[in-house]
Amino acid sequence: xxxxxxxxxxxxxxxxxxxxxxxxxxxxxxxxxxxxxxxxxxxxxxxxxxxxxxxxxxxxxxxxxxxxxxxxxxxxxxxxxxxxxxxxxxxxxxxxxxxxxxxxxxxxxxxxxxxxxxxxxxxxxxxxxxxxxxxxxxxxxxxxxxxxxx
Numbered sequence: 001x002x003x004x005x006x007x008x009x010x011x012x013x014x015x016x017x018x019x020x021x022x023x024x025x026x027x028x029x030x031x032x033x034x035x036x037x038x039x040x041x042x043x044x045x046x047x048x049x050x051x052x053x054x055x056x057x058x059x060x061x062x063x064x065x066x067x068x069x070x071x072x073x074x075x076x077x078x079x080x081x082x083x084x085x086x087x088x089x090x091x092x093x094x095x096x097x098x099x100x101x102x103x104x105x106x107x108x109x110x111x112x113x114x115x116x117x118x119x120x121x122x123x124x125x126x127x128x129x130x131x132x133x134x135x136x137x138x139x140x141x142x143x144x145x146x147x148x149x150x
Contacts, residue, residue: 001037002081004030007054007139011074013123014130021121026071028133032081033102041145042105046112072119077106
């Protein structure tokens with residue numbers, strides 16, 4: 001699995017011009033599921049994201065977690081994170097998980113985030129979405145985990 005985390009002042013996702021998920025301060029996550037991703041990968045990444053210390057403390061040092069500042073997560077599925085651009089001009093997506101597996105692990109990842117005590121809003125899997133963010137920092141972090149041997 002691959003997660004692109006962007007620290008945001010606010011973020012929302014719309015489908016067919018209707019807002020389906022919205023947060024104020026927190027993280028906007030773009031979530032890609034690899035064909036070899038596992039539930040263990042999802043759990044590991046959910047814990048890493050939930051515990052990440054990316055907010056400033058009283059001394060302006062990046063030292064506080066999402067829970068410390070009462071932030072939320074907007075989680076958006078994005079299979080294109082596993083685009084292979086090595087050959088030609090049209091990316092290949094053969095490394096991305098199929099829809100059924102990807103949706104299952106995406107939902108499990110969001111469930112694991114909630115188990116960490118985080119409020120999670122989402123987009124709608126396998127739809128055309130419009131994501132609006134107000135980046136904060138900007139801070140963008142890439143997390144990736146594939147089970148051993150993959």
